[in-house]
Amino acid sequence: MTNASPHQEQYRQARYAEKLILEYEGEPTHTTDRDTEYENFLRKEMPGAILRNEPPHIPSLPEYIVARHYTRLAEMNYGITSGFYPLGSCTMKYNPTVLEEVARWRWVADIHPLQPENAVEGALQVMKELGIMLAEISGMDAVSLQPAAGAHGEYTGMAIVRKYFEDMGQDRNEVIIPDTAHGTNPASAAMAGFDVIEIKSKKGYVDIDALKSVLSTRTAAFMLTNPNTLGLFESDVLKIEKIVHEAGALLYYDGANLNAIMGITNPRAMGFDIVHFNLHKTFATPHGGGGPGSGPIGTIERLAKYLPLPKVVRTEQGFKLEHSLSRITNGGCLEEKGGNDETIGSVHTFHGNFIVLLKSYAYIRLMGRDGLKKAAERAVLNANYLKKKVEKILDVPYGEIVKHEFVASCAKLKKYGIRAKDVAKRLLDYGFHPPTIYFPLIVDEALMIEPTETENKETLDAFSDALQRVIEESIKNTEFVKNAPQNTAVSRVDEVLAAREPILNYRRRKNEK
């Protein structure tokens, strides 16, 4: 091929035939006199019925083997520091390194969740100030920091909806969700015991007539993310708000897309009653290859009493932090349930993912009110710029002006036997993490592209050049694209095989042999 992009020339992911850690020889263990003494002690102190007679079959490896093993694995993994990561809906912005540094401090790592309140004043101050900032950013009256991820926040929100209507003596068992919603929305509603009613979108937006036709006295809530997963802002949100509230139902805001609107509008202004935040998206905390995240949840005043602790509540005298540590030294390691305590309870053992809360706190302090607004503006600028470029290459079925993301369709490549997945794989060869594929479900062969604000024009141009090249290759050199990627640690992974004969750990594999 001629004119290969500089990226393609440069990008090579490391490729090691790296053994599994369990395939390494462990260090021989020498039994010492101390061990004999230990074993005698153990046999005396551990009841025979449950005494383990031998150590677990896990080899012990020298530190240098462990260090090399994981360094090689890391070299076979693409992160934000590797390059552009326009994974739609995931807001893969760059994570400032200082967030990692503060999280390592001993006053952070070495504090226990049940230290009495005067022994964790710093942590409580961070929680309180973060809660206030999230309340202000969302316009909500109270914020609980307990949920550990976005979906966990959704579940908490749905549990609150349930409790609220129970207390009202109303039998409402349905939650309405648009067909563009993220899978966690219906899953969370169902987990909280609701029947999920999905409504079809109209031109990518909530179809108000469809919504009206399913709203009833059985409706408990309508869940929405705005901008929605197509990157479109639902300008009719106040109309939606009106009819949902008139039907006596609550409005839930999936905050995964908050990055587009910070400092411009907020969910409260749009009329929402409950909102969750994805700190690992909007507020720059790294995603850890899958987690941990954090999904705080905010509500209007009326629902604040249901929130799990720790929570920050707006009062006439300013915000106040409520937490469960005040009773510790009194011998009550639990906040009393019942009585005046109307909370739904707890969804996490302790105070949520404090480390992630702290990182977001530091990030918001760094950014401040102008910084967050600028982030939203640049994210939207980048998305619209890239959309304009991508439109020249692929169909973008929904939206003139978008917010932080947009969804292109690879449907026109189907006649060449090329699917969105193939395009994604070939993009990897050019050194780009591909967009989210096959979501939202209403776009055929979807590529969901979210550039975020921490990218410059040069990167966006390079990405769209690569995409263009991939589309050309898809038409002219179909087999080549179907066989992509070639520059990654492994070539196309057989996911069908993985599901047909699941091998879910090494031990099991040995047993089956």
Next chain:
Amino acid sequence: MDEIEEMLRYIGVKSVDELFEDIPRSIRRDLAIAEGTDEREVVRDLERILSKNLCARDYAFFLGGGVYFNFVPAIVKAITELPQFYTAYTPYQPEASQGILQAVFEYQSLMAELLEMDVVNASMYDGGSAAAEAMLMARRIRWAGGDRKGQDMDSIAVAKNINPYRRRVLETYAGVARINLIYVDFDKKTGKIDMAGLDEKMSDDVFAFYMENPNFFGVVEDEVVRVRDVIGDRIFIVGVNPYSLGVIIPPGRYDADIVVGDAQPLGLSMNMGGPSLGVFACKAKYVRRMPGRLIGMTADADGRRAFCMTLQTREQHIRRGRATSNICTNNTLCAIAVAVYLALIGGVGLRRLGIETMKKARKLCRVINEFEHCLSPIFDGKFFNEFVAKIDGIKERYHDFVRNGVFPGIPIGDSFEGMNPNAILVSVGDAVTDEDIEKYRRALEVMASD
């Protein structure tokens, strides 16, 4: 022309504001938070704030109850700080994410080895939510089993001596799911589950039994091997402290159906309780009803060994409202940390640490018992690395202990019916030294002398 101008022109708008014209004026809102600052300022400020926390390393530290003050080797932290790991998203594109995928597969393997269970998932948020999800899964299994149809099998028996914080999470999820919790009492003398009481609670509507081993009092449940006989074919869920499994038989050997727990003690700092690592394991036959991500081994197009997420048809992004759980983001990086820790110390190391902490716990237990105003332990069941003592006046004098450099434990007198009000759960992590135990003695002496 700067690049913003260029981009605006390319889009065909005059200003960034035009890109927001679809947001009605009536809902525009400014942010009511402070101005931003720079890195230097944030670090300085956070140092000022966070140094107000009293940190375990500066004290003789005996708090546990699910989160332990254990030593974390430097390499564990170094590896989780590799940016290709910590800045990556969930490995949706396996070809570019083999590092995370293999590391998590190895976690699943190491944990399966430790628990002797067929399948371990890629992680849950924490021990509490893992236990709650296990309860929901157990009901799914029984309802699908067809032996008793419909919603009449809606109770779970739960041991009363489990971690009360986890119990609170269980109660919350149970309330939402319309599941009854039926509590099985513990023997006030031994601290162990009352097996006769368990038998009595096994009515027809009970679909599962949840217990913890060691239990919240640190006492090992040596009769756990009999539980299966008592509960029959109900789902048996066990919460374990995985750190104890160097010396206690793994739950796979006493026929647990689902195993949960929190792996914080295996290589994670205490972190104010989060993030930690929710462990979730089950028998192979139940894998399709399991919550959470699973990493499987497969091959690439060239026949090389490769890894990817698998059995995803259980999950929310495919099954939506009928998924086995809503979990999407989990605690992957913590799972990797635990794998690194296990690989480093190995089975032998885990056994030694287990024995060492048992020894230190016994030493401290005897020290406390030497005092007139103390009784230690208050339960006579054998314990692992924590125990319940009675220290008269502990509630009033807690802060004196702290002033004397000792976090003496977690007062639990008010948390269990019939418990001595001066009961305190004393836990010994492996970061505890003999000197720390001496400090405890001195603090008790001060207490006794006035």
